[in-house]
Amino acid sequence: MSRGALRRDLRPxxxxxxxxxxxxxxxxxxxxxxxxxxxxxESRAANRQERADQLYEGVTAATGxxxxxxxxxxxxxxxxxxx
Numbered sequence: 001m002s003r004g005a006l007r008r009d010l011r012p013x014x015x016x017x018x019x020x021x022x023x024x025x026x027x028x029x030x031x032x033x034x035x036x037x038x039x040x041x042e043s044r045a046a047n048r049q050e051r052a053d054q055l056y057e058g059v060t061a062a063t064g065x066x067x068x069x070x071x072x073x074x075x076x077x078x079x080x081x082x083x
Contacts, residue, residue, distance in 0.1 A: 031067040
């Protein structure tokens with residue numbers, strides 16, 4: 001599958017970025033750790049490693065950082081939210 005095949009058009013509120021400082025128990029030694037949480041879909045689960053690898057490659061290419069970790073989580077979950 002080509003890199004472009006995994007790209008999707010994002011809409012407002014599709015992505016939420018959160019930043020936090022290292023805590024007392026954080027010991028990864030990495031410059032940045034990216035955690036992606038997404039809904040489970042069979043198509044996403046089938047190529048989750050490829051998706052994580054592509055995100056890693058994109059981040060390292062864009063930032064020049066090499067000490068990067070990517071964690072892709074596709075839980076089966078439920079969500080409810082009021083307005």
